[in-house]
């Protein structure tokens with residue numbers, strides 16, 4: 192293999208480049224990225240709180256970019272992938288023997304609110320800068336739509352900044368699909384503890400305001416005043432540019448358990464990849480930092496080997512920081528949940544999930560050490 196083109200230069204793309212060099216690839220490496228590399232998790236946490244600045248957003252263990260000996264095409268989008276190479280928006284084409292798709296995801300938007308000022312999503316540094324600027328206008332009523340991880344973290348940051356915050360969640364229990372209803376309810380309880388109003392089981396029907404948002408209208412007829420709205424309603428994979436590539440795309444680039452597409456010269460890693468998860472027996476997009484970080488080594492090994500010789504078989508792990516507490520989860524949530532350390536009332540505890548007495552998952556709140564120990568048993 193003489194040339195590899197990596198599309199997307201954030202976490203998954205950068206790690207893939209590092210792995211290519213670490214695994215002995217000495218050929219031409221072309222890095223194509225719409226944005227320069229930076230780390231996203233702080234955007235909904237310390238960056239909003241003003242504890243870290245743009246200069247502090249380097250990825251953990253970010254390599255010396257010069258040492259990668261790559262050609263950088265930053266600030267340029269890839270527009271297509273064909274047998275002839277990757278076409279870029281500046282009209283050039285990069286012809287390669289191997290391709291890494293690492294274009295991640297973008298925030299889902301609420302169509303009705305697209306043109307209203309004061310309505311935000313949070314995925315990129317530009318999004319975070321715009322949100323931070325709007326929040327700096329002074330204490331006001333913030334409505335966060337979606338009590339998933341991003342929504343909960345934004346709610347937490349807004350509250351700490353002194354805003355009055357309401358969180359609207361369509362499901363009866365926040366995060367239940369990820370950590371199960373029991374632990375989801377514990378996470379949901381963190382909002383009330385910090386005087387944030389959590390409204391569950393209710394859908395958003397529309398928005399008040401003409402130029403700038405003034406309220407959020409609920410399907411049950413209620414209307415919540417809002418100076419600022421943040422929609423944390425999920426992310427969709429960036430795959431439009433692959434139309435016509437012949438690659439299978441369905442809520443992500445479809446890859447096998449080694450992150451390889453049907454074409455062994457093309458791999459997909461990180462949030463854009465919908466990989467066959469051996470532990471769950473179905474295809475998933477992980478959408479978590481650690482998965483994007485770890486998939487790269489597996490995918491690159493397979494790309495260099497020319498076929499799938501190794502598999503990504505790690506238990507999903509993620510963390511979230513809300514209201515000064517660290518939440519950690521790994522594995523799969525089941526109905527059999529047991530508190531094994533601490534107690535829920537103190538908000539410092541570890542819970543384990545079981546199926547037929549076998550450990551399937553671990554959840555922890557402010558208990559990193561026992562979490563790490565138990566996670567090893569998964």
Ligand SMILES: Cc1cc2nc3c(=O)[nH]c(=O)nc-3n(C[C@H](O)[C@H](O)[C@H](O)COP(=O)(O)OP(=O)(O)OC[C@H]3O[C@@H](n4cnc5c(N)ncnc54)[C@H](O)[C@@H]3O)c2cc1C
Pocket residue numbers: 198199200201202203204223224225226227230231232233234235267268269270293294295296297313314315341429432460461462463478479480481483508509510511512
């Ligand atoms: C606000 C926020 C907070 C988060 N917090 C946590 C957390 O606490 N814990 C956790 O586990 N995970 C967290 N995550 C998730 C984690 O950041 C992602 O899983 C990770 O960023 C995925 O990396 P990626 O490289 O696959 O995708 P991305 O980070 O989305 O990067 C994709 C890159 O591709 C570029 N790109 C897209 N299209 C093109 C194109 N056509 N041509 C060229 N370049 C293109 C994009 O500009 C981007 O730079 C958070 C995410 C966000 C947004």
